[in-house]
Amino acid sequence: MTLAELIAQARTALDTAITARQQEQDALMALRSDETLTEEQARAQIERRDAADAEVTRRQQALADLEAEQAREDELAQLQARTTPAAHRAPAYDRVHRVGAEERTYRPDQDRRGAMFERDVAAAFLGDYEARDRLARHMAEERAERGEQLQRAVGTGAFAGLVVPQYLTDMYAPQAQANRPFADAIRHHDLPAQGMQVNISRVTTGASVDLQTSENTAVTEQDMDDTNLSIPVQTAAGQQTISRQSIERGAGVEAVVMDDLFRRYNTNLDNKILNQASTGLTNVATAVAYTDATPTAAELYPKVIEGLAGVEASMLDMASGDNLAVMHSRRWYWMQNAMGSTWPMITQPGIIAQTLGANYATSYGRGVRGILPNGTPVIVDNNIAANLGAGTNEDEIYLVDRQECHLWEDPDAPMYIRAEQTKAASLGVLLVVYGYFAYTHQRYAHARKIAGTGLITPAYTGV
Structure with a gap:
């Protein structure tokens, strides 16, 4: 996951925390208008409001830390661009096979609606070798990041069974319909x-426990049984x-x-x-x-x-x-x-x-x-x-x-x-x-x- 994605998540978490804190404050104000309010009720609600307030502070600091880290990364990238001799600069982005922490082939900041990915999928079947190369890089990145989860994915030789970039499935989920x-x-x-088929065993007849009628007499027994769901x-x-x-x-x-x-x-x-x-x-x-x-x-x-x-x-x-x-x-x-x-x-x-x-x-x-x-x-x-x-x-x-x-x-x-x-x-x-x-x-x-x-x-x- 990129820093940009982490920052977006942190902003969402902060918004949620602020909303929760406001709800607790509204609840406190409503309680204070209740003539039957007890000191214990007021104190409990204040504690909930303060806990929500502390959560806002924590989320705010987490967002600030991430933004500071992003600013430093941007600063270093600009510095490197100014100091690296032109003859020794790294190859262009699309000329390097990138996995792990490197930037992804398909990214929400460059291909928000997935048009590039979808175009490459279709174009690969029409003989576009550059599209095939980008799809192959994408699959290598998926294996590097999700490992065992992709063991059952079909090979990319014929590009039948390509994994959709995760950010696209996340993005499309909340849309209309x-x-x-x-x-x-x-x-x-x-x-x-x-x-x-998924099979679950369910106990349909349980054991039995009851009082022993007298000493040295048989205790109750019921054979357990299960049914397969x-x-x-x-x-x-x-x-x-x-x-x-x-x-x-x-x-x-x-x-x-x-x-x-x-x-x-x-x-x-x-x-x-x-x-x-x-x-x-x-x-x-x-x-x-x-x-x-x-x-x-x-x-x-x-x-x-x-x-x-x-x-x-x-x-x-x-x-x-x-x-x-x-x-x-x-x-x-x-x-x-x-x-x-x-x-x-x-x-x-x-x-x-x-x-x-x-x-x-x-x-x-x-x-x-x-x-x-x-x-x-x-x-x-x-x-x-x-x-x-x-x-x-x-x-x-x-x-x-x-x-x-x-x-x-x-x-x-x-x-x-x-x-x-x-x-x-x-x-x-x-x-x-x-x-x-x-x-x-x-x-x-x-x-x-x-x-x-x-x-x-x-x-x-x-x-």
């Missing part, structure tokens, strides 16, 4: 190196044929095509995790009915608590407590539009008692959007169907233990690109994006979903 908010929030694993490895893929004319005479055509394929890959994967027949979250979750011709956010909230209680009752001592509420954006904004004069009788850490949870004001697909009154984080995902029910106008709210929603993805990419000149007779070039994944929400049958006429298309009336 429903994308993959839920997939990014759940528990991730590396997909096994071989096989088209088989999870299929699936392939998500998309393709697009583009003309040779668009490659050679067009401007940015490849970038548009690949951007769309990347985003649709992410959206398709997330959609399957939520909606796939038999195994998608909507089909394995136990329903909590909310039937109401005039629904309100205040009436919906107890259903959320009922669902979370069901999650914990199913998990018992295996419950992590790391729960999620997953809902459509229209439902999240409807809950925010509600006004009321009542609030929960039991307060929660870090939540102002007089409000129905908190909105973190993060943008779509950037993680947790806010929290409910009991502290449950909210993930907003528009892959949730909004055409359910008899009136085809209902959505659903899912309540899960985050640690028991599992997603396996191939660690090589997670996405790959292949380009093959399979339609030479029509001057066409084929671009393909694909990836392998497996998922399950059923290691423990715990998920709940709120469904019914109470979740019809919302009316934003303040209730």
Whole structure:
């Protein structure tokens, strides 16, 4: 990772820390206006505010250190350019095979949207040797930095199985389309190196313990038994044929095509995790009915608590407590539009008692959007169907233990690109994006979903 990328990350972390500190300060001001405020409550909130303030200071110093390091590197580069004799200067950047800490062949500061990479992929199949050389350098750099992760990648002799530069997959993830908010929030694993199935052993009959009836009598015994949970490895893929004319005479055509394929890959994967027949979250979750011709956010909230209680009752001592509420954006904004004069009788850490949870004001697909009154984080995902029910106008709210929603993805990419000149007779070039994944929400049958006429298309009336 370059210094520029580290600086960008540090700036994002600082912005996040500042936002968190402001939220703690707002919470403190709200508490101070509460006539029932105790000294202990005030002191606890001040401590949280001060901790957030210290985090801002730490992030600020980290950013300053990185910027100072970058300034020094720039200064040394300029000095070297002035002092190195012209006859002994290093070869041009594109004449050197660079790996490790050297600058990458494809970099976000020079090729932000990946147009150069995409153009090279397509051009390599048309006999462009310079494009082939750049792609070969890129693959060597990937092996140097990610080592064992690329052991299964196809060789570059025919350039079938090129690894997409990591910054491109990172960049494309948050763009338009429903994308993959839920997939990014759940528990991730590396997909096994071989096989088209993931197997998990589940204990279905446990041992037994009871009181001994009397001395020297047999103690209770129950033979344990397990059942194998088989999870299929699936392939998500998309393709697009583009003309040779668009490659050679067009401007940015490849970038548009690949951007769309990347985003649709992410959206398709997330959609399957939520909606796939038999195994998608909507089909394995136990329903909590909310039937109401005039629904309100205040009436919906107890259903959320009922669902979370069901999650914990199913998990018992295996419950992590790391729960999620997953809902459509229209439902999240409807809950925010509600006004009321009542609030929960039991307060929660870090939540102002007089409000129905908190909105973190993060943008779509950037993680947790806010929290409910009991502290449950909210993930907003528009892959949730909004055409359910008899009136085809209902959505659903899912309540899960985050640690028991599992997603396996191939660690090589997670996405790959292949380009093959399979339609030479029509001057066409084929671009393909694909990836392998497996998922399950059923290691423990715990998920709940709120469904019914109470979740019809919302009316934003303040209730």
